[in-house]
Amino acid sequence: MFPMPVAKWKPVNRALYKLSLPVALVIWLLPLIAVMVTSIRSSDELVEGNYWGWPRHFSLIANYSDALTTSPMLHYLWNSVLITVPSVIGSIVLASMAGFALAIYNFRGNTALFATFVAGNFVPIQILMIPVRDLSLQLGIFNTVGALILFHISFQTGFCALFLRNFIKQLPFELVEAARIEGANEWTVFFRIVLPLIRPALAALAILVFTFVWNDYFWALCLTQGDEAAPITVGVAALKGQWVTAWNLVSAGSILAALPSVIMFFAMQRHFVAGLTFGATKG
Incomplete structure (x- = not known):
């Protein structure tokens, strides 16, 4: 109904x-x-x-200039770029291959593997705080940009694979069969047939993952200490004074931290809507 x-x-x-x-x-x-x-x-x-x-x-000019000069805000912004861009690319690359395998191939354990990807999205991330922090210390990557990149790729790939598998599943399987009959190998099918057809879904997913990673505060706080690898979400806290907090500078820093996600969304809005409605209708 x-x-x-x-x-x-x-x-x-x-x-x-x-x-x-x-x-x-x-x-x-x-x-x-x-x-x-x-x-x-x-x-x-x-x-x-x-x-x-x-x-x-x-x-306006005084507050925003002070927010950029009284703290290493530009350093935090650069750290966020170094963390977000590789995380988005890595997650989508791995998820597109995983989604292709789950959607195209019928192998033993396909359903169980897909169920694992689905179940992973329901795990509360807070309960993983201590194990992930201990693992980063044991691997010697705590308080590094690489630790946050590795973490975000690991956790975003499951959601991305679930997202892309459903899109690839909606493609006509006859296209894949026709390409195989013409002599195309599996990599050719993946790069020349499947990826161009799911381009709107990839664009929508890139916006979602970019927003998730850029706006992350919880894991950036857990896996960093100090200014060396801190992203912009953690760096805004550096604008708070020891005795008095300049809320106008904190607000200006918060706006600067949110601007890239807003700009990214409006720049890719057409692709985002097309990706979300991709496969919704037939004919």
Whole structure:
């Protein structure tokens, strides 16, 4: 049973729905608006207690320049790039091959392996904190960029494989059979037939994984110590003073940390929507 379209609702229900949408949107955006307004507020107004009123003096350039110069913010940003880009590429490369194998080949243990990928997505990551931290110490990679890259590739590959396996499964198997009859080997089928057809899914998955890795705070806090390998999500905490916290600088740093994910989404929005709706209809 499908929900009734809004156009077919009763006039009273439709009017209430249209009135509730702006209210829900404002409530949802209120924390973000508060952070954005605080990021352009002067320190003097914060000392005076003007937290929620409209700023009397705009300190946009001063706050954002201080956020970049009073702490190694650029270093944190570069660490986030070094962590996120290899993690996204590694996860998608491994997951595309795993998804291809799970979708195309019928081998013993296929269902069990696929079930393992599915079950791994339901494991609460918090219970893995101590084992993963101990493993990174034993391997000698604690507090390194490589540790975060290895961790994110390991944990994101399961979700990506599940995602891509379902997309590849929807492709006509006759295409693969026709390519094999023409003499194409399995690598040719994978690179020349399957990958071009799932390009929208790969783009959508790249945006999702980029957002997951870039915005990660929990594992970056667990696997790093100090500024050497800390990404931007952990680096924002460095803007907090020992005795007094400059919330305008913390807010400016938070906006800078969130900008790459927002820019990435809007730049790839067309591919993201196409990837999510890929295979939803036939004909």
